[in-house]
Amino acid sequence: MRFWIGMLFWAGVCFGEIVRYEPLSLDVWYQGRFYHAFRLLEESSAQSYLAFDHQTLQAQKIPLQEAKIAPGAALEDSLYKKMMREAYKPPRLLANDGLKSFGGESHYLSVDLCPSRHKGFEERLWTLLEARQKAFPVIVCVSGRWMDSHKEEWAALIQKERQGSLEILWCNHTYDHFYEKNLPLERNFLRHESQNLSKEVLQLEKRWLKEGILPSPFFRFPGLISSPSLMQELQKLGLIPLGAQAWMAKGEIPQKGGIILLHGNLNEPLGIDLFERFLEENQGAHFGGVKEMQN
Structure with a gap:
C-alpha cells in the first residue's frame, strides 16, 4: 500500500498566546477530509483542533466551529489507524x-x-x-x-x-x-x-x-x-x-x-x-x- 504524506514541518500557521492546550481524541470532517483531532488549542478568544489527516497524516489547524464529528468506526482502515495498531502491537x-x-x-x-x-x-x-x-x-x-x-x-x-x-x-x-x-x-x-x-x-x-x-x-x-x-x-x-x-x-x-x-x-x-x-x-x-x- 503506497501513500503520500504532505509536509508536516513548516505550516506557516500563525499562533497567538496559548491559554489552553490539552489532549483529546476525536475524529472530525473538515473541508472534504477526515481528520483525527488530537489536541484542543485555545488562543485568546479562538478555539481550534490540531488534527492529522487520516490518510495523508498532514497536520492541520481546524477552527472548532467548522469541524463536524465523524463516525470513528468508518475510519478503522485509515492510514493513521493502521499505523497506530501496528505500532502498539504486543x-x-x-x-x-x-x-x-x-x-x-x-x-x-x-x-x-x-x-x-x-x-x-x-x-x-x-x-x-x-x-x-x-x-x-x-x-x-x-x-x-x-x-x-x-x-x-x-x-x-x-x-x-x-x-x-x-x-x-x-x-x-x-x-x-x-x-x-x-x-x-x-x-x-x-x-x-x-x-x-x-x-x-x-x-x-x-x-x-x-x-x-x-x-x-x-x-x-x-x-x-x-x-x-x-x-x-x-x-x-x-x-x-x-x-x-x-x-x-x-x-x-x-x-x-x-x-x-x-x-x-x-x-x-x-x-x-x-x-x-x-x-x-x-x-x-x-x-x-x-x-x-x-x-
Missing part, C-alpha cells in the same frame, strides 16, 4: 518498542538530536545528505533542551527545510530527554520516577507551535526505552512511537523498509562513519520520506 518491550519499519523497498533515515554538551552538530551528515539528492527525506527527532542550547543549529535546520535542501519530518523526542548514566535502563529516561511523559510531549509541542510548526504524529522515546504504562500513556496522546531497525552506531545493518537511526548531535560519530560507508557501498539505495512510504 508484546511490550523495554527497548525499541514501536514501528521499526514502514515496509517496501526504501530505507528511512531518522536523526536524533538529544541534549548534548557538544557545540554545533553533524555538519558532515547534512552535507552528505544534501549532496546525494535534492530534498533528501529525513525524520529529525528533536528534544527541547537541544533546541534551547543549539539555537543557531536549530535555525539552520529550519532554513534547510524552507530552502528545500532537506525534506524534514519533525518527530517529538520530549523536551528534557532525562538521562542519568549511572542508573539502570529500568529506572532511566522516561521510566525515572521524576518524569512525566504527557508534560514532556505537550511542552515540546507548544514550543513548536510558537514557532509556527505543527506537530507530526510521530514520537521517539529517549534512548528507545519505554514501558507498558508509558506506551499506554503515549497511545492516549494519539502519537505513533518510532523505534529503529538499524541503530548505525551499534553496527546494525539497514534493511529495506527499515528505519535507520543516527545521532546528529556529535555524540556518535561512529554512526555517521558507518552510514557514509553504507551509502558508498549501496549507491542504488533509495531513501523514502514523507512523500512515499509502503506498508
Whole structure:
C-alpha cells in the first residue's frame, strides 16, 4: 500500500498566546477530509483542533466551529489507524518498542538530536545528505533542551527545510530527554520516577507551535526505552512511537523498509562513519520520506 504524506514541518500557521492546550481524541470532517483531532488549542478568544489527516497524516489547524464529528468506526482502515495498531502491537518491550519499519523497498533515515554538551552538530551528515539528492527525506527527532542550547543549529535546520535542501519530518523526542548514566535502563529516561511523559510531549509541542510548526504524529522515546504504562500513556496522546531497525552506531545493518537511526548531535560519530560507508557501498539505495512510504 503506497501513500503520500504532505509536509508536516513548516505550516506557516500563525499562533497567538496559548491559554489552553490539552489532549483529546476525536475524529472530525473538515473541508472534504477526515481528520483525527488530537489536541484542543485555545488562543485568546479562538478555539481550534490540531488534527492529522487520516490518510495523508498532514497536520492541520481546524477552527472548532467548522469541524463536524465523524463516525470513528468508518475510519478503522485509515492510514493513521493502521499505523497506530501496528505500532502498539504486543508484546511490550523495554527497548525499541514501536514501528521499526514502514515496509517496501526504501530505507528511512531518522536523526536524533538529544541534549548534548557538544557545540554545533553533524555538519558532515547534512552535507552528505544534501549532496546525494535534492530534498533528501529525513525524520529529525528533536528534544527541547537541544533546541534551547543549539539555537543557531536549530535555525539552520529550519532554513534547510524552507530552502528545500532537506525534506524534514519533525518527530517529538520530549523536551528534557532525562538521562542519568549511572542508573539502570529500568529506572532511566522516561521510566525515572521524576518524569512525566504527557508534560514532556505537550511542552515540546507548544514550543513548536510558537514557532509556527505543527506537530507530526510521530514520537521517539529517549534512548528507545519505554514501558507498558508509558506506551499506554503515549497511545492516549494519539502519537505513533518510532523505534529503529538499524541503530548505525551499534553496527546494525539497514534493511529495506527499515528505519535507520543516527545521532546528529556529535555524540556518535561512529554512526555517521558507518552510514557514509553504507551509502558508498549501496549507491542504488533509495531513501523514502514523507512523500512515499509502503506498508
